[in-house]
Amino acid sequence: MTMLKKLYTGAAVLALSTSAAVAQEVEVLHWWTSGGEAAALNVLREDLAGSGIGWSDMPVAGGGGSDAMTVLRARVTAGDPPTAVQMLGFAIQDWAAEGALANLDALAAEQGWNDVVPAALQAFSTYEGSWVAAPVNVHSTNWVWANTALMEELGIEQPGTWEEFVAAMQAAQDAGYTALAHGGQAWQEATVFDSMVMGVGGPEFYQAAFIDLDPEALGGAQMVEAFDRMTTLRGFVDDNFSGRDWNLASAMVFNGEALFQIMGDWAKGEFVNAGQTAGEEFQCFRVPGTEGTVTFNSDQFAMFNVDDEAEQASQLAMATAVLSPEFQIAFNVVKGSVPARTDIDPASFDACGQLGMAQLAEAGESGGLFGSMAHGHANPPSVQNAMYDVITAHFNGEYDSAVAAEEMVAAVELAQ
Amino acid sequence: MAMASSDNAVRSSNFTRALIYLVLILFALFYLLPFGIMLVNSLKPLEEITGGNMIALPQNWTIAPWLSAWSTAQIGVQPTGLRPYFINSIVMAVPAVAISTFVGALNGYVLTKWHFRGATWIFGLLLFSCFIPFQIVLIPMARILGILNISGTAYGLILVHVVYGIGFSTLYFRNYYAVFPTELVRAAQIDGAGFFQIFWRIMLPSSGPIIAVCCIWQFTNIWNDFLFGASFASGGSAPMTVALNNLVNSSTGVREYNVHFAGAIMAAGPTLLVYIVAGRYFVRGLMAGSVKG
Amino acid sequence: MAATDPMLSGGADFRTRLQNWLPKIVLAPSLAVMVIFVYGFIAFTVYLSFTDSRMLPSYGFVGFENYSDLFQIRTWDTAVTNLAIFASLYIVICTIIGLMLAILLDQKIRGEGFLRPIFLYPMALSFIVTGTAWKWMLDPAIGLENTMHLWGWESFEFNWIKDGDMAIYTIVIAAVWQSSGFVMAMFLAGLRGIDNEILKAAQMDGASNFQLYRRIILPQLRPAFLSAFVILSHLAIKSYDLVIALTGGGPGNATALPATFMYSYTFTRNQMGIGASSAVIMLMTIAAIMVPYLYAELREKK
């Protein structure tokens, strides 16, 4: 492995020494190509342009970033990595372990990142104690999005417990609505499952099952119960859910066809785009049972090793810009997520955003902030996808809950 | 070899003929359906799409989605539309098609007209390369492009497409030249023409149909490639398919289906054009060799 | 078939010898490129399949562990079964439709020049282009089912893409849509190449149209059948973007194919060793089909 590392770095030096002759520029690999996201990213681009740094854009959309990661591997193997890459969770750790990422410690110390970024987030931004990535945002995934008008029509209060949640959905179904808008894609099912595991067993169980990968937790009674809850939810989903994109599920909620959607905070953008306002036409609340905890994922810009000094300088400039309050606000307001810094003034955010920020800070302090399994912040991709296989197979009726829990143990073992 | 041989001896009654036309038209509709949906919906405003029937004609015709997809849609951080990527694709596809076709022609010429011991084996080796799944070549290919120092450039992408195009282009030309009269080559040899003179003066001028087939095939494959384009082109030089994917597969935000469809048709434009314009040469070229196996 | 053979050498002058070597020199770069970029890479993949590679290639030897893991993964079973279903249906249906259209088009059809490109054009489009349209058509809520309902056929049901047991057949439909026109072109070319006198002779012999096709014409299309089979089987084994565009492998993993499996394990799941071992199995399958074909084809040519 070290041999390989040297090879790659060697090639990188070679490649970069030829390309650095071009003006100062950052090449950014990302998958934020939708209108809002790209516009937000443009804030970053203009910021850098102000300091004379060019922006070479390299968007690769699709597969929730997996296509971009494939491209990244090709680029690194070619010895020509992009300067900065949008990354999630464990990918940062994996690349840092390969020795491919630059050390940002000096900048972090200068700007006091340690004090403003929550510790649970830092776990992903640092490798062996050194900063290697600049966090952009924190998405929390255990949200329920609800149609206010429908709740009023059905006489539903915000549910506080699992039972109330089920009762509310039952009411909606009885009234002929789709109770739960859901898109049948593996990652969406896993997103829901995150909250079920957290709701059933709380932080300890979540830690044991998803982070420590303890076989007893994975195959235990609580896991079976979490799967049972998935079965329950399956009963509230319409027939046509398979393969549906999440934003179409969101549309079902804001169009008044469906009552709830369990989805990360990026769903908010859809509601806002549809001209709705948080707290008025639609509501957000934590998935019942997971209050006080936040399962999150965080987009970060990892900086790749470069030897050219000018290039390093532009990396540092980019990292600075990413963590600047202006960009954190501009980006996160659009994206629906909350800033990666806890010292940002919430005034520019809407109701759900402010709620999210407060809860994030709270969970950060109480130890209730956990990386989301569904979004690659709890375990490595091999394990994560092995879990996907089981969860989605169970949700599609291939396993009953007990078998699913057993399969979970087997699949995780095979993937490790 | 000419189309005139369609003077088929098979006769049929009027009823059968009506039935034949019916079947053919039904299939034509089946083939046209997906494209029709794309076309119809690319000319509708977004509200009509989200509310209405997918194959209903637009109530308010609009070309705004087309304009947007071409020049203002958000592909990356800047609203450039597909236009710059269109040019990238052409810059990449034209040389790649030309080179792979030319190399295939030379190979086919050598393999059929200058047969030597082991030539059949070499052809077998070349041919098997058509069947390699491209996913497995990504990592080692990236490494080699890095060593050659053309990673992330159009040259790199052209090289990749040429390399994996040679198998098919050689197959086409070999089969075509296999039935090309060897006596012509012999006559030219006696006339004093050398290896390359025979190729330029005798073989190539008679290779029209198969050049058409090979170019159509290569152009379609190279233009439509996504995997290599995404992996081996850096942002600014990304081909059309990568840009289209970025347009269509963006993760959040309102899905502007009409713009997506307009962009998709644009991305498909050149290959469609090639098939429609050169399609008749396709059957002719296939007849002239490649299906004779 | 040899125009010359290389036995002219010995005392020949330099130019003559150069002429004799030229064909080999011309072929050499292609051969070198193939040896590196195809066979070298295949060897590399085979090697990786015996290593503990995860995110990037690594060279710790683990023997057959990846293979034994591979065969324990349920998705791999699904992928292989799916490929068997998909490939056989795809090849058979494409061949039947392609042959039928070719025969029908060969009946001196008015407007052939108009119909032919319509049958052929799907081959020009990638599924990145048509994926969304296909998803729409297959989706019961917006697609065919909904349209039929709007047109008053309330009981019409077409929801295969949502059904784990049926979804693979929707992949077949889309794949057939894309390639059957191409197969048609190959058969059409084959039909046009048949000597008309043979057909006239057969009619003199009193053969009915059906007999004419079954006994006289189809047997002569053997090369076209073979070419179609080879091209279709390689397309089937390489099918990737079609699945990604239509179902993303879902519902669940119901439409996974070996190509999507390999991509997922190699690039998404960071289990490059297992990905490589699945690639090796795929390559072996391809070789099992192709090598006998190539052998037979090339030996005949001598």
Added chain:
Amino acid sequence: MGFLDINNVTKSYGSVEVLHKVDIQVQEGEFLVLVGPSGCGKSTLLNMIAGLEGITSGEIVIKDRVVNDVQPSKRNIAMVFQSYALYPNMTVGQNITFGLEMQGTPKAERDAAMADVAKLLQIEDLLKRKPGQLSGGQRQRVAMGRALVRDPDVFLFDEPLSNLDAKLRVDMRTEIKKLHQKLGTTIVYVTHDQIEAMTLSTRIAVMYNGYVQQLGTPKEIYDNPANLFVATFMGSPAMNVLPSKLVEMNGALHAQIQGADGQDVHLRIEDAPEAYRAFVGKDVVFGIRPEAITDPEGADRNARNIQALSNLVSVTEPAGADTFVSTTLSGKDCVARMRADADVHPGRPFEFAVNMDKAVLFDPKTENRIA
């Protein structure tokens, strides 16, 4: 030493030898025809002379120069191919001058040479056309023009007439012969058609199975075939070959054959060569050409030994100038060639006149002529 020497040339593909020690010397101005059934090696030999195929062993010498390792274009030869091999993308004029162009002849000279040849072959008005627009005979002329324009030492023809219809073939045959007489060039001509071979050649090499069976003038080949193969291959209708026995009766040798009713028929042989002695009392093959069996009136006046043979006529085939009459001898169909007005009827016995001067005997074991 000839003008074109083929000295002990063999050709092998791998371990298979397809030409065995071919040895032919061609004199300047000679018209040599290589004739034989397909697969006999005649085209391979021609290609070796042309330099299109390598020589496994032996030498080919043109004008005292060993050309084994000389490029086809440097051998100063020209070739006319069976399919004419006209370059489809060039006009007739370009086709004719392509060789000169390749040799770097200046344009003016090329045009002059082309004009001469076009005049000679009467194809002046075709020069601007493409080969696809020409008839078979015109293509044939162009192909010859392409060869002529180069003024080569040796012309090679590879079955040049086989793609023409019967009438054209005869016309072109005459034309080739005229050209040869006019220009006096050395020609090696491959054909499977023995009539072409007979009519055109000054010498014929009959080939079979990779061996030259016989090399000689048309008359030698026709009258004194070296073996059964040459005897039956050359001539149309073919020579009658009948199982027979050589017997001595009344102090003279006789060929004993069986008539249609199974009766023995004895045909006396005069001036028998010494070699016949060794075969007395043994089986031989009796060979007689159809034109040597006639009606008595039609028999050759100069013949010294005409034997009468009475036998049943099975079929008569009037062919205009001649009538072919079949009769069964030694259990085989035997064809006689008679005048058109011969009074012969199927199903009736007839008195045949056999010109024994023309009769030849073969050893049934070696199939060689006994001489």
